[in-house]
Structure formats: C-alpha cells, structure tokens
Amino acid sequence: MKSDSKAPRRFAPSRNGSSSSSRRAILLLVLATAGCGSGGSAARVAPAPYDLGSAKTVALLDASGSGPVDRFVDALISEAQKRGTTVVDSRRFGLRNGDLVRDRPRAAALLKEVGPDALLEVRLQGCPSLLGNRAVKETATDGTEYVKTLYGYRGECNARLEIVDVEGRELTSFEVKGTHSAVNYEEPRSQEQEPVRDRAVDATAALAAGRLAPRRGAN
Secondary structure: OOOOOOOOOOOOOOOOOHHHHHHHHHHHHHHHHHOOOOOOOHHHOOOOOOOOOOOOEEEEEEEEEEOOHHHHHHHHHHHHHHOOOEEEEOHHHOOOOOHHHHOHHHHHHHHHHHOOOEEEEEEEEOOOEEEEEEEEEEEOOOOOEEEEEEEEEEEEEEEEEEEEOOOOOEEEEEEEEEEEEOOOEOOOOHHHHHHHHHHHHHHHHHHHHHHHOOOOOOO
16 A cells, blocks of 8 residues: 555545545555554564675685684584575685775685685684573472472673675675574583574574575565
8 A cells, every 4th residue: 555645635524425434545555554563564674784685605715713613614514505695705815804905816716616605714712602501390109399409501602793795895894693502401510502503503503504594575
C-alpha cells in the first residue's frame, strides 16, 4: 500500500452512504499500518551492517591469535560457502592487508591467481573452555530433598575480522563471539573440554560467515 505523507483528508457525510465506505477505508489503513511493526514483511528488515554488496570471493590473507586458528579457518570457509560466498585460504602468499600497497608484485600475483573481490584478516582473541558448576535441588524416592552439584564446560571464542578491497582500502572490521555449553554431569568430565571449545569456534565462524555473505534483497 502506498503511503501518503499529506495530512489526512476529512470525509464529509454523504446521503448515499459514502461515509460508511470512508470509515471502512480508514479501518483498512489502520490495520495495514499495524501490520508493519515487529513481525512485518521481510522488506522492512534493515540492511546488514557488514554487507559486502556483490562480493563473491574473499581472500583470507592472514589468520592468527589465541585459539585453534586452522579449525576456525576451515569452519569459516565451509560456512561462507553455504551462504554463497567463497573464502579462499590465501595464507601461502605471505601477505597481510597492509602489504597490498607495500608489496605490489606479490599482491598482483595473488589478485591474478585468486581474483578476490575483497581481502580478509582474522585474529582469534581467545577461545577458552572453562569448567563450571551449579547446584540443583533433587527429590529422593522417599520424598526428601537434597542438593546436587552438576559440572559442565562452557566454551567461548572471540574473533576480530578486518576486510579491505583490492586496493587495500578498509571496507569494514568487526568482532564476533560464539559460545557452546556441554551437558551437565555429576562429576567433571575432562574429555568434554576440547569438543566444547571446538563447537564454540565453529559457532564463531558461522557468525562471521553471516557477515561476510552478501545481503540478499527482500521483496
């Protein structure tokens, strides 16, 4: 429905019943306006804050930091591919974002071979998996209550991504944090620590991929 920015018209009473039609029109307008709030059509969704437009190929120049870097890279490549964006692991070229200007020969070789629309650096800022516990009340078969302690790991991974265009100009930078929690047990299970951390890393990569992928136009 096309909105009208002018002041609303005043409908005069009519002998032929046009006032009743006008009231119906106003009611329909109110109902349509109410439908544009939360839960409205997808056309009302705001643009993604890190939209890379028509970019289809992103070269990953460097990945470093504290955490399982290679796992993050593999998960990022996989998750981005699901969303229609190709992330190419280009670390073998030994370049960083700033080198696109400082080292033009190697930069030219990368751009020719990979053909990226944008270039990316990743830094993991810590991916711990920490043991926690909580007390819960339980009821025994005889009806008595008692307190039981449950243990479980919670993984968290923080990553920062910096993206530039093929001339080395910054397009955007952002941080993402993914988490994952294990099932709680009556005693600590150290074998759960690494898998929980890995799930948190995967969750972080999925969040990052969602920001790299181009925003799809809504109807």
